Amino acid sequence: MTKPQHHEIVVIGAGICGATITNELLERGKAVCIVDAAPSPASACSSHAYAIAHPHIGKGSPRLLRLTRIAFLLAQSRWGKVWNQHGIFQPTKKDKVFDRAEMLDYLSALELDGSMALPLSADEASEICGIAQSGVWLPRGASLNLSDATNQALKNHDRLSCIWNTRVTRLENLNNQWLLFNEKNEVIVSADKLVIAAAMESKALLNGIGIRVPLKPVRGQLSIFSIEKNDPWVEKLPNVGISGDGYCLPAEQMSDGSYRWIVGSTFDEGEDDLSSRGVSDDFNREQAKGLVDYSQGKREGLQSSGDFVGVRCVAGDRLPMIGALTQRPGIYLATALGSRGVLWSALAAKLISAQVLEEDLGLLTRFGFAADLVAALAPARFFAGALAAPAALGALASNSKPVFPSAPKTR
Ligand SMILES: Cc1cc2nc3c(=O)[nH]c(=O)nc-3n(C[C@H](O)[C@H](O)[C@H](O)COP(=O)(O)OP(=O)(O)OC[C@H]3O[C@@H](n4cnc5c(N)ncnc54)[C@H](O)[C@@H]3O)c2cc1C
Helix, strand or coil, X not given: CCCCEEEEEEEEXXXXXXXXXXXXXXXXXXXXXXXXXXXXXXXXXXXXXXXXXXXXXXXXXXXXXXXXXXXXXXXXXXXXXXXXECCEEEXXXXXXXXXXXXXXXXXXXXXXXCCCCEEECHHHHHHHHCCCCCEEEECCCEEECHHHHHHHHCCCCCCEEEECCCCCCEEEEECCEEEEECCCCXXXXXXXXXXXXXXXXXXXXHHXXXXXXXXXXXXXXXXXXXXXXXXXXXXXXXXXXXXXXXXXXXCEECCCCCEEXXXXXXXXXXXXXXXXXXXXXXXXXXXXXXXXXXXXXXXXXXXXXXXXXXXXXXXXXXXXXXXXXXXXXXXXXXXXXXXXXXXXXXXXXXXXXXXXXXXXXXXXXHHCCCHHHHHHHCHHHHCXXXXXXXXXXXXXXXXXXXXXXXXXXXX
């Protein structure tokens, strides 16, 4: 066998995560080699064409809320042409009473101004979003075709090399370089720095070098419903996205007058079966009723006309794992994007490239990253004694004012 190629930086996994990190490194002038088991980009969970993105405003740890705001702004400024901004409405929970003043205080504590989040009474929501429920309007909320975005990030580039149809089965460290082996136990490439963005399969690769990470699969099915033009459901279909218990995209009218409506999704923990299920469509029909507050809606009105089934990779604490693997120098991990592939891939691109390029992590404060946020994402959080790590992560100021790139001109 000929001597395997050596690259300074190799990325394993050409889903939205690996592609976004690769793209950021290319933009920063580096050469990158990306390796994937499939014949082309976005073959797995990132084949998803209907992923929504908005800052999180519901229940959740304060760190999660801060992180989703930063990640949302980074994602919006990154995706340009493929960013489909239609706005997203989040209805008030059924057991809560709408209180505008309280909600405004809450949103301002999250640093979400009126351009990002606006409380609406049921009448206002009916006028602005066509939904007669109170809630919060997120006008910059959007959806993204993850497959288009992944392909866009990996379009031809002088400094990009791609190795397709090649599953990495094993890693080995030799003289401070990482060797990547294929199924025949041959070395495919060697790298000084290796980014692992292989979703659930990151677990086995890391296991092979003695690192255990708590990742689990969560199957999800999204339903594509077709609605006849005279069906009573038509009156209820939204013209914006809705995010609540489940989510939906704005309904679209087709050339024959019928409507297409994307509603999702199931969250089947511990499952990784990719076949479509009728029961999952039924679950989504129930979510659809809740989203538009139409409990009398007939099941038959929402006819199944397609679906997307994928397997999310989720960490024990539901946050992504993004950062250097301090006990295996030269390895960087970006996985466990869960149900927030759009947001966390944008964040991973900034954080991983800063670490790979050995930049002063203090520079990340311009995006709003404070040391506690970097530590909350670091794989080190799962290893004994590691949470004392901010020093190892670089001293970050926590009170600098974040500066974001401007929003894209094209949508
Ligand atoms: C039903 C459903 C709804 C969702 N809705 C949303 C949403 O609304 N908004 C949102 O932001 N996100 C959503 N998500 C989540 C989003 O789809 C994922 O977070 C994202 O696609 C994960 O990207 P990834 O690059 O980490 O993984 P993947 O896309 O799975 O990519 C991993 C890549 O690694 C490659 N690979 C794996 N192992 C190896 C190996 N050993 N060697 C070489 N290559 C390897 C695979 O071939 C694959 O290309 C949803 C997911 C599901 C299932």
